[in-house]
Amino acid sequence: MNLAEKILAIHAGRDTVKPGDMVMAKLDMILGTDVTVPLSVEVFRNMGAEKVFDPNKMALVNDHFVPAKDVKAATLSLTMREFARDMKVPAYFEVGRSGICHSILPDNGLVRPGDLVVGADSHTCTYGALGAFSTGIGSTDMACAWAIGELWFRVPESTKVIVEGEFTPMVGPKDLILYIINKLGVEGARYQAIEFCGCAIEDMSMDGRITVCNMAIEAGAKTGLITPDRITRDFIENIYANPTPYTPKRGRDIGGEYGLYLESDCDAQYSQVLEVDLKDVEPQVSIPYLPSNTKPVGEVSDVAIHQVVIGSCTNGRIEDFRAAAKILGDKPVHPDVRLIMIPATPQITEALIEEGLATQFLRAGAIISPPTCGPCIGGHMGILAKGEVGLFTTNRNFRGRNGHPESQVYLAGPEVAAATALTGRISDPREL
């Protein structure tokens, strides 16, 4: 079996599973956010459920429309807050202690290798970075999962992506995943698990792995996974050595405190294999309106940009801001550009301050937003007007996602984003 199959088999209480099998599987963690929880609460109450199966296996995160952008958003958060209180959920993240869910969960030790995680958010696939099987579900699914702690899954086929070589200068994990999605296509891995492996993945930091697994869904995948290894162990052990108030006090049922370190068997089956050599990966830009429409930056470099956003669950981690800072140097943001920085968590904001990046960004003329999804989902904190063009480090550029239906967003990594903020046009960071 491969990694995805092993995790599903263990949680379904079976010795083996194969693609196409339908299994009921036990869940280790169920994630909900302000935008998806309220509907689940209604479904949960309507089905007559009174108690959640285990409040320790849930996380409720304020991130999408917070700090509340309007009365309706405030009401969504209120519903979630009251539910968290009623159900005594320890991992309820209130504004000020909260941030983008897909950074909050890993950083608080709420996801471990080998876990089976679901989240009412499509980018729940991110936690494959830690060697968990994690996938997005809807609000009805989540209500049912809260009630019984299990859900049905179809065991997916797996796509193997082998990445060898070393990053060339100014190229990072975001460029890699944009390149991979372009090769696979927007539904090239639909219903599948993508297993990322190869030397380049083994050498990659946890921040980089998070960027890569985050966008597996953009190729239609159910999840993206990386075999947990020394880097995973260091990341997890560091959290348990320095727990936050939300870090679970004791190990969960399967895998004890530190999780299960599983790997694919040598004879594991894959429905397709893609080999990538990093020497072929240049800085990438994805063109509206599909994330898979990617091109090397050189082919789109005369597009004028009004707003640059660096943030989101894809690229809102400290390494992303360090990469941007390197390119910004002491230069100012182009007069026609608004540069919005959105650290994914309060801890990342703190690191920006400690490392002097916050001052550097402010002096360059950028604005630093509180941790939120904000403009990534067209919520607030930087919506685009009709005809405006943005370059975001987020993960989707569908029509109207980030503002007016006639606005456009190009996707790129923090290096291209920073270079673009300086010049006002989509720019190759290698040419500055």
Place this chain on the structure above:
Amino acid sequence: MGNKLLFGRVFKYGDSIDTDVIIPARYCTSFHAEELAPHALEDLDATFASRVQQGDIVVAGHNFGCGSSRENAPIAIKGAGASCVIARSFARIFYRNSINIGLPILIAPEAVDGIEDGDEVEVDPATGVIENKTRGGKWTADAFPPEIRNIMDNGGLVGYVKRRLAGMNT
């Protein structure tokens, strides 16, 4: 998903119709059908919500419903009056959500080829048979796996869980 025959006029769209155009996030501060329905497919076809009649059918290409996990998307389509969606393929969370909320969805690539915008089509959700009443043609959609049929026959996932909870209490 009920055994009633579905009949309606077709609204046909292309590939990779994503959840952001099905229901933009700016409306997702609500999850109630009556608030979402007037904005269904707004960023793709601003006239859809005003033209669609109860029972009408959405037909599309590959990867329908790709993108976000928002259940608001199938709720908006169903709330607007559409009785089902026929596509070449569906994105997986949309597929799950539709089954869970009871919006019939059918995977039938040949039917998509044989149906044009504005055609009148009849669908039997029990057998998956799709018939184009305007220009002729009859196709059968891919059957649901038995486990999913079982969930649907028991009133969706909620019905299944209700029975489980009742069992736990006895």
